[in-house]
Amino acid sequence: xxxxxxxxxxxxxxxxxxxxxxxxxxxxxxxxxxxxxxxxxxxxxxxxxxxxxxxxxxxxxxxxxxxxxxxxxxxxxxxxxxxxxxxxxxxxxxxxxxxxxxxxxxxxxxxxxxxxxxxxxxxxxxxxxxxxxxxxx
Numbered sequence: 531x532x533x534x535x536x537x538x539x540x541x542x543x544x545x546x547x548x549x550x551x552x553x554x555x556x557x558x559x560x561x562x563x564x565x566x567x568x569x570x571x572x573x574x575x576x577x578x579x580x581x582x583x584x585x586x587x588x589x590x591x592x593x594x595x596x597x598x599x600x601x602x603x604x605x606x607x608x609x610x611x612x613x614x615x616x617x618x619x620x621x622x623x624x625x626x627x628x629x630x631x632x633x634x635x636x637x638x639x640x641x642x643x644x645x646x647x648x649x650x651x652x653x654x655x656x657x658x659x660x661x662x663x664x665x666x667x
Contacts, residue, residue: 594623599630 531539543553552561568586576583590612597608609620626634 591623591625594620595625595627598624599626 539553554562556562565586572586573583594608594612597603597611598605603611605617605620605624608624609617612620612623614620614623
């Protein structure tokens, strides 16, 4: 979570303190069932947005994917952010879009220099001359 979200949640928690540590409580002062928001709100929200129904947990995958595709962090930072003990689990969360994969492929350049310059050229068998190492010859 970023600092704005943390500050907002701390403000909410101060207004409705709970010894167990929950930020959101039911009107009876009890912790919500973990599926409460998915069951109650996500169906309505996805319908209104015109997208297929999804589980609240899907937003975690969305966050992970956008975190990696934005380039703001690396996979290890994401692992710690999501609280995963195993990096393999984090890799399952971060789905890269086809567009992102294409852009990443374009960044990598395999263009060779005009002329290979190496202190080891004179060690090559057959007395290869430096000029014969030009690209495309």
